[in-house]
Amino acid sequence: MELTDAADPRVDVYSRLSDAALRRRQDTLHGIYLAESSQVVRRALAAGHRPRSFFLAQRYLDSMADVFAAHPGIPVYTGTDAVLETITGFHLHRGALAAMDRPAPRAPAEVLAGARRVAVLENVSDHTNLGAIFRSAAGLSVDAILVSPECADPLYRRSIRVSMGTVFGVPWARVGEADGRGRAAWPGVLHGLKSEGFTVAALELSDTAIDLDSPALREHDRLALVLGAEGPGVTSETLDACDLQVKIPMASGVDSLNVAAASAVAFWELRPRA
Ligand SMILES: C[S@@+](CC[C@H](N)C(=O)[O-])C[C@H]1O[C@@H](n2cnc3c(N)ncnc32)[C@H](O)[C@@H]1O
Structure with missing residues (x-):
């Protein structure tokens, strides 16, 4: 027509x-x-x-x-x-x-079933970064993605395009939205991941963070990696809810990586090896 x-x-x-x-x-x-x-x-x-x-x-x-x-x-x-x-x-x-x-939202339990590597995206508001993270997740053995309430929409057209359509394949769910009484469930939902056997690690440059290539990190069978927004990074409430913090050491006075670049480095290094 x-x-x-x-x-x-x-x-x-x-x-x-x-x-x-x-x-x-x-x-x-x-x-x-x-x-x-x-x-x-x-x-x-x-x-x-x-x-x-x-x-x-x-x-x-x-x-x-x-x-x-x-x-x-x-x-x-x-x-x-x-x-x-x-x-x-x-x-x-x-x-x-x-x-x-629009496909029906998936339940977190469904997307986590059998997953060994999970990315948790807190407040990632840039659709290009979001799409790039999905593409890296698909290509680097991440089994599922959870997005926080304030995270951008993976099904926004730019996220989809930058992801090269991988948002259709990687199981994902939005988690931590307030209940009917307005009680926030973010970042409390991260405790639920722990009870499912996940070690929850925030990717963040901090004094207490261990290096990404620390051998101990590879021993975790189920690992959830929390990534934060450009600018603020992972919030302090969310850092408190994590088991540990992990950093990619920076050289040449560079402060940090773009979140999508950091995700690709971490997904590769922490891929399941066995
Ligand atoms: C651009 S960074 C935010 C940086 C934050 N303003 C700071 O100065 O710490 C966005 C996100 O990318 C990830 N990231 C970037 N560079 C990283 C690094 N070198 N080590 C670990 N995570 C990193 C973290 O998840 C971070 O929350």
Whole structure:
């Protein structure tokens, strides 16, 4: 279907894509997420997620014809670059977008079942870092990811794209949200990890942190690695809830690594060896 009016209500879900805070509210409200780029759309479909509609510039129609044929009845919206750009707020140069049904949130117990290495992300608010951490986790033997209440949305389109679609494969769950009475459960949920046999280690540069290559670290069968936000790092309440702190020693007067870079180094060093 060709769009001629940027205010066409059928494509409301594709509007103002650059506003991350608005998208988080809107996507959750509508029970959707947006897959961006032809490759990511294909990966989302391969993961078994259901499309509600496709949205793309005319020049990409042919390259996605097999996808549309496999999903008869799902609307395909197209239009000139100018109309599409007015709707989305940016130039569409990565091929298709698709509005996908947001999968039901997974229970922490489900994602932790059988896991030996878990990443716990506290307040990581940058979608690029979040996506990069998922990609490293997928490629470096991390079995599951838990995200704190204030952590950004792994299913925001930029996180998905930077993760190369690995957010569809790595089991993840949001943990520690306040209960019905507004009582915060973060970071108390970390104690639950300990009772499941995990050693909970905060990755943080501190005086009490041990080096990442300390042999004792490799002896833990189940290990949860807590990573903090750019700027503040892991909060003091969360550090108190952890069993230990681990650092990647820095050289040349450099303060710290970017959180996604730190995650990749730690995931590799602490991978299960047996
Ligand atoms: C940019 S750092 C925050 C640094 C914090 N402002 C500080 O000065 O300690 C963001 C997160 O990346 C991880 N990180 C970065 N560099 C690290 C290192 N050298 N050792 C351990 N963790 C590191 C930690 O989880 C940290 O919370």
